[in-house]
Amino acid sequence: MPIGIFDSGYGGLTILKEIRKRMPQYDYLYLGDNARTPYGSRSFDIVYDFTLQAVKELFARGCHLVILACNTASAKALRSIQQNDLPMIDPSRRVLGVIRPTIEVLPSLSTSHHIGLLATPGTVASHSYRMELEKMAPGMAITELACPMWVPLVENNEANSPGADYFVKKYIDQLIEADPEIDTIVLGCTHYPILMPKIKEFAPAGIKVVAQGSLVAESLADYLRRHPEIECKCEKNHGMTFLTTESSEKFDSLASMFMDCPVESRRVTLPS
Numbered sequence: 001m002p003i004g005i006f007d008s009g010y011g012g013l014t015i016l017k018e019i020r021k022r023m024p025q026y027d028y029l030y031l032g033d034n035a036r037t038p039y040g041s042r043s044f045d046i047v048y049d050f051t052l053q054a055v056k057e058l059f060a061r062g063c064h065l066v067i068l069a070c071n072t073a074s075a076k077a078l079r080s081i082q083q084n085d086l087p088m089i090d091p092s093r094r095v096l097g098v099i100r101p102t103i104e105v106l107p108s109l110s111t112s113h114h115i116g117l118l119a120t121p122g123t124v125a126s127h128s129y130r131m132e133l134e135k136m137a138p139g140m141a142i143t144e145l146a147c148p149m150w151v152p153l154v155e156n157n158e159a160n161s162p163g164a165d166y167f168v169k170k171y172i173d174q175l176i177e178a179d180p181e182i183d184t185i186v187l188g189c190t191h192y193p194i195l196m197p198k199i200k201e202f203a204p205a206g207i208k209v210v211a212q213g214s215l216v217a218e219s220l221a222d223y224l225r226r227h228p229e230i231e232c233k234c235e236k237n238h239g240m241t242f243l244t245t246e247s248s249e250k251f252d253s254l255a256s257m258f259m260d261c262p263v264e265s266r267r268v269t270l271p272s
Protein backbone atom coordinates (compact mmCIF):
# COMPACT_ATOMS: atom_id res chain seq x y z
CA MET A 1 0.00 0.00 0.00
CA PRO A 2 1.49 3.40 -0.93
CA ILE A 3 1.50 6.38 1.41
CA GLY A 4 -1.00 8.90 0.02
CA ILE A 5 0.02 12.54 -0.30
CA PHE A 6 -2.67 15.08 -1.12
CA ASP A 7 -2.67 18.76 -2.06
CA SER A 8 -4.91 21.15 -3.95
CA GLY A 9 -2.25 21.32 -6.67
CA TYR A 10 1.54 21.36 -6.97
CA GLY A 11 2.29 22.52 -3.41
CA GLY A 12 2.31 19.07 -1.86
CA LEU A 13 5.22 18.16 -4.12
CA THR A 14 7.44 20.29 -1.84
CA ILE A 15 6.42 17.96 0.98
CA LEU A 16 6.66 14.74 -1.05
CA LYS A 17 10.16 15.70 -2.19
CA GLU A 18 11.41 16.03 1.39
CA ILE A 19 9.56 12.94 2.63
CA ARG A 20 11.07 10.93 -0.19
CA LYS A 21 14.53 12.28 0.53
CA ARG A 22 14.12 11.20 4.17
CA MET A 23 12.41 7.84 3.43
CA PRO A 24 13.09 6.74 -0.17
CA GLN A 25 12.15 3.14 0.58
CA TYR A 26 8.37 3.63 0.65
CA ASP A 27 5.87 3.83 -2.21
CA TYR A 28 4.07 7.15 -2.56
CA LEU A 29 0.84 8.05 -4.35
CA TYR A 30 0.46 11.78 -4.97
CA LEU A 31 -2.88 13.39 -5.77
CA GLY A 32 -3.12 17.03 -6.88
CA ASP A 33 -6.57 18.56 -7.30
CA ASN A 34 -5.17 20.99 -9.87
CA ALA A 35 -8.52 21.37 -11.62
CA ARG A 36 -10.01 22.99 -8.52
CA THR A 37 -6.99 24.83 -7.09
CA PRO A 38 -6.70 27.20 -5.27
CA TYR A 39 -8.44 26.00 -2.12
CA GLY A 40 -7.14 28.95 -0.11
CA SER A 41 -9.99 31.29 -0.94
CA ARG A 42 -12.76 28.66 -0.73
CA SER A 43 -15.24 28.23 2.12
CA PHE A 44 -14.83 25.79 4.98
CA ASP A 45 -17.53 23.43 3.61
CA ILE A 46 -16.09 23.28 0.11
CA VAL A 47 -12.52 22.61 1.29
CA TYR A 48 -13.87 19.88 3.55
CA ASP A 49 -15.92 18.28 0.73
CA PHE A 50 -13.05 18.37 -1.78
CA THR A 51 -10.54 17.03 0.77
CA LEU A 52 -12.82 14.19 1.81
CA GLN A 53 -13.30 13.21 -1.83
CA ALA A 54 -9.53 13.13 -2.29
CA VAL A 55 -8.96 11.09 0.87
CA LYS A 56 -11.60 8.56 -0.24
CA GLU A 57 -9.93 8.30 -3.66
CA LEU A 58 -6.53 7.60 -2.05
CA PHE A 59 -8.13 5.04 0.29
CA ALA A 60 -9.82 3.37 -2.70
CA ARG A 61 -6.40 3.10 -4.33
CA GLY A 62 -5.02 1.25 -1.32
CA CYS A 63 -3.49 3.95 0.89
CA HIS A 64 -3.74 3.21 4.60
CA LEU A 65 -2.05 6.44 5.55
CA VAL A 66 -2.78 9.79 3.87
CA ILE A 67 -0.88 13.02 4.49
CA LEU A 68 -2.79 16.22 3.80
CA ALA A 69 0.22 18.05 2.37
CA CYS A 70 -1.88 21.19 2.31
CA ASN A 71 -2.27 23.65 5.18
CA THR A 72 -5.67 24.85 4.01
CA ALA A 73 -7.02 21.28 4.03
CA SER A 74 -5.23 20.55 7.31
CA ALA A 75 -6.80 23.68 8.87
CA LYS A 76 -10.30 23.22 7.52
CA ALA A 77 -10.89 19.51 7.02
CA LEU A 78 -8.43 17.38 9.00
CA ARG A 79 -10.18 17.37 12.34
CA SER A 80 -13.65 16.60 10.90
CA ILE A 81 -12.22 13.80 8.77
CA GLN A 82 -10.32 12.32 11.73
CA GLN A 83 -13.20 12.60 14.18
CA ASN A 84 -16.34 12.10 12.05
CA ASP A 85 -15.44 10.35 8.80
CA LEU A 86 -12.62 7.94 9.60
CA PRO A 87 -14.55 5.98 12.24
CA MET A 88 -17.25 5.31 9.62
CA ILE A 89 -14.98 4.73 6.60
CA ASP A 90 -12.32 2.57 8.26
CA PRO A 91 -11.02 3.21 11.79
CA SER A 92 -7.74 1.45 11.01
CA ARG A 93 -6.72 4.07 8.40
CA ARG A 94 -4.98 7.32 9.24
CA VAL A 95 -5.03 10.88 7.91
CA LEU A 96 -2.37 13.33 9.13
CA GLY A 97 -1.80 17.04 8.46
CA VAL A 98 1.12 19.45 8.20
CA ILE A 99 0.30 22.12 10.78
CA ARG A 100 1.13 20.26 14.01
CA PRO A 101 4.64 19.13 12.88
CA THR A 102 5.40 22.73 11.94
CA ILE A 103 4.16 24.29 15.19
CA GLU A 104 6.15 21.79 17.26
CA VAL A 105 9.51 23.17 16.15
CA LEU A 106 8.69 26.89 16.19
CA PRO A 107 9.56 27.61 19.84
CA SER A 108 13.09 26.31 19.24
CA LEU A 109 13.62 28.37 16.07
CA SER A 110 12.78 31.89 17.18
CA THR A 111 14.97 33.90 19.54
CA SER A 112 12.74 36.98 19.66
CA HIS A 113 9.67 34.74 20.12
CA HIS A 114 7.95 36.73 17.38
CA ILE A 115 6.85 34.55 14.47
CA GLY A 116 5.43 35.65 11.13
CA LEU A 117 3.09 33.28 9.30
CA LEU A 118 2.49 33.59 5.56
CA ALA A 119 -0.36 31.37 4.39
CA THR A 120 -3.53 31.23 2.31
CA PRO A 121 -6.58 33.34 3.25
CA GLY A 122 -8.28 30.12 4.45
CA THR A 123 -5.46 29.06 6.76
CA VAL A 124 -5.11 32.58 8.16
CA ALA A 125 -8.87 32.92 8.75
CA SER A 126 -8.93 29.57 10.57
CA HIS A 127 -6.28 30.85 13.05
CA SER A 128 -5.14 27.23 13.36
CA TYR A 129 -1.50 28.29 13.75
CA ARG A 130 -2.32 30.91 16.38
CA MET A 131 -4.47 28.49 18.39
CA GLU A 132 -1.99 25.60 18.23
CA LEU A 133 0.94 27.87 19.11
CA GLU A 134 -0.93 29.34 22.08
CA LYS A 135 -1.40 25.81 23.41
CA MET A 136 2.19 24.76 22.84
CA ALA A 137 4.14 27.96 23.60
CA PRO A 138 1.82 30.49 25.28
CA GLY A 139 4.37 33.34 25.42
CA MET A 140 5.03 33.52 21.68
CA ALA A 141 3.65 36.23 19.40
CA ILE A 142 2.42 35.30 15.94
CA THR A 143 1.41 37.65 13.13
CA GLU A 144 -0.61 35.91 10.41
CA LEU A 145 -0.80 37.32 6.90
CA ALA A 146 -2.66 35.95 3.86
CA CYS A 147 -0.86 35.96 0.50
CA PRO A 148 -3.73 35.31 -1.94
CA MET A 149 -1.56 35.87 -5.04
CA TRP A 150 1.21 33.40 -4.30
CA VAL A 151 -0.57 30.11 -5.10
CA PRO A 152 -1.80 31.39 -8.50
CA LEU A 153 1.80 32.44 -9.31
CA VAL A 154 3.00 28.89 -8.64
CA GLU A 155 0.10 27.11 -10.34
CA ASN A 156 0.60 29.24 -13.46
CA ASN A 157 4.38 28.76 -13.61
CA GLU A 158 5.08 32.41 -12.82
CA ALA A 159 7.14 31.75 -9.68
CA ASN A 160 10.38 32.89 -11.32
CA SER A 161 8.93 35.66 -13.46
CA PRO A 162 9.74 39.33 -12.83
CA GLY A 163 6.00 39.78 -12.21
CA ALA A 164 6.28 37.64 -9.07
CA ASP A 165 8.69 40.15 -7.47
CA TYR A 166 5.95 42.66 -6.78
CA PHE A 167 3.69 40.28 -4.86
CA VAL A 168 6.49 38.53 -2.99
CA LYS A 169 7.93 41.84 -1.77
CA LYS A 170 4.48 43.25 -0.99
CA TYR A 171 3.49 40.54 1.49
CA ILE A 172 6.90 40.29 3.15
CA ASP A 173 7.02 44.07 3.65
CA GLN A 174 3.48 44.01 5.11
CA LEU A 175 4.39 41.24 7.53
CA ILE A 176 7.54 42.90 8.84
CA GLU A 177 5.79 46.24 9.09
CA ALA A 178 3.06 44.62 11.21
CA ASP A 179 5.67 43.28 13.66
CA PRO A 180 9.28 44.43 13.23
CA GLU A 181 10.42 42.01 15.95
CA ILE A 182 9.70 38.96 13.78
CA ASP A 183 12.86 36.85 13.41
CA THR A 184 11.27 33.74 11.87
CA ILE A 185 8.90 33.58 8.89
CA VAL A 186 6.95 30.35 8.49
CA LEU A 187 5.78 29.43 5.02
CA GLY A 188 2.41 27.99 6.06
CA CYS A 189 1.39 26.94 2.57
CA THR A 190 3.08 24.08 0.80
CA HIS A 191 3.15 25.99 -2.49
CA TYR A 192 5.32 28.78 -1.09
CA PRO A 193 8.73 26.99 -1.03
CA ILE A 194 8.57 27.11 -4.84
CA LEU A 195 8.88 30.90 -4.43
CA MET A 196 11.79 30.50 -1.99
CA PRO A 197 14.51 32.22 -4.10
CA LYS A 198 12.37 35.35 -4.31
CA ILE A 199 11.21 35.14 -0.69
CA LYS A 200 14.86 35.00 0.45
CA GLU A 201 15.70 37.90 -1.83
CA PHE A 202 13.06 40.16 -0.25
CA ALA A 203 13.14 38.98 3.38
CA PRO A 204 15.29 41.29 5.56
CA ALA A 205 18.77 39.91 6.32
CA GLY A 206 18.96 37.77 9.44
CA ILE A 207 15.35 36.58 9.27
CA LYS A 208 14.89 32.81 9.11
CA VAL A 209 12.50 31.53 6.45
CA VAL A 210 11.09 28.13 7.39
CA ALA A 211 9.65 25.69 4.85
CA GLN A 212 7.66 22.72 6.11
CA GLY A 213 8.96 19.84 3.98
CA SER A 214 11.78 18.58 6.17
CA LEU A 215 9.74 19.14 9.35
CA VAL A 216 6.86 17.05 8.02
CA ALA A 217 9.28 14.37 6.78
CA GLU A 218 10.92 14.10 10.20
CA SER A 219 7.59 13.99 11.96
CA LEU A 220 6.31 11.27 9.60
CA ALA A 221 9.45 9.19 10.15
CA ASP A 222 8.85 9.48 13.89
CA TYR A 223 5.16 8.59 13.47
CA LEU A 224 6.00 5.45 11.49
CA ARG A 225 8.55 4.45 14.14
CA ARG A 226 5.90 4.79 16.83
CA HIS A 227 3.16 3.02 14.82
CA PRO A 228 4.49 -0.29 13.52
CA GLU A 229 0.90 -1.40 12.82
CA ILE A 230 0.67 1.34 10.15
CA GLU A 231 4.30 1.11 9.04
CA CYS A 232 4.00 -2.57 8.19
CA LYS A 233 1.17 -1.73 5.76
CA CYS A 234 3.36 0.69 3.77
CA GLU A 235 4.93 -0.92 0.73
CA LYS A 236 8.64 -0.46 0.14
CA ASN A 237 9.45 -0.52 -3.58
CA HIS A 238 10.83 3.04 -3.87
CA GLY A 239 7.87 3.90 -6.12
CA MET A 240 6.13 7.20 -6.90
CA THR A 241 2.79 7.51 -8.72
CA PHE A 242 1.09 10.78 -9.58
CA LEU A 243 -2.57 11.60 -10.08
CA THR A 244 -4.05 14.96 -11.04
CA THR A 245 -7.58 16.16 -11.64
CA GLU A 246 -6.29 18.44 -14.48
CA SER A 247 -4.65 17.44 -17.74
CA SER A 248 -1.73 15.11 -17.13
CA GLU A 249 0.48 16.81 -19.78
CA LYS A 250 0.16 20.12 -17.98
CA PHE A 251 0.82 18.51 -14.60
CA ASP A 252 3.84 16.54 -15.81
CA SER A 253 5.81 19.46 -17.18
CA LEU A 254 5.54 21.60 -14.04
CA ALA A 255 5.72 18.69 -11.58
CA SER A 256 8.93 17.41 -13.23
CA MET A 257 10.45 20.84 -12.69
CA PHE A 258 9.40 21.03 -9.03
CA MET A 259 10.46 17.42 -8.30
CA ASP A 260 13.72 17.58 -10.31
CA CYS A 261 12.86 14.25 -11.94
CA PRO A 262 10.60 13.07 -14.75
CA VAL A 263 6.95 12.84 -13.67
CA GLU A 264 4.26 10.94 -15.55
CA SER A 265 0.81 11.39 -14.09
CA ARG A 266 -2.66 10.06 -14.81
CA ARG A 267 -5.81 12.15 -14.77
CA VAL A 268 -8.56 11.20 -12.31
CA THR A 269 -12.03 12.50 -11.66
CA LEU A 270 -12.94 12.65 -8.00
CA PRO A 271 -16.41 11.29 -7.32
CA SER A 272 -18.55 13.71 -5.30
Ligand code: DGL
Pocket: 007, 008, 009, 011, 012, 037, 038, 039, 040, 041, 069, 070, 071, 072, 073, 120, 123, 151, 188, 189, 190, 191
Ligand atom coordinates in the same frame (compact mmCIF):
# COMPACT_ATOMS: atom_id res chain seq x y z
N1 DGL B 1 -0.88 24.21 -0.81
C1 DGL B 1 -1.99 24.57 -0.04
C2 DGL B 1 -1.63 24.96 1.37
O1 DGL B 1 -0.66 24.47 1.90
C3 DGL B 1 -3.08 25.45 -0.56
C4 DGL B 1 -3.03 26.09 -1.84
C5 DGL B 1 -4.37 26.54 -2.33
O2 DGL B 1 -4.77 27.67 -2.01
O3 DGL B 1 -4.99 25.74 -3.00
O4 DGL B 1 -2.33 25.70 2.00
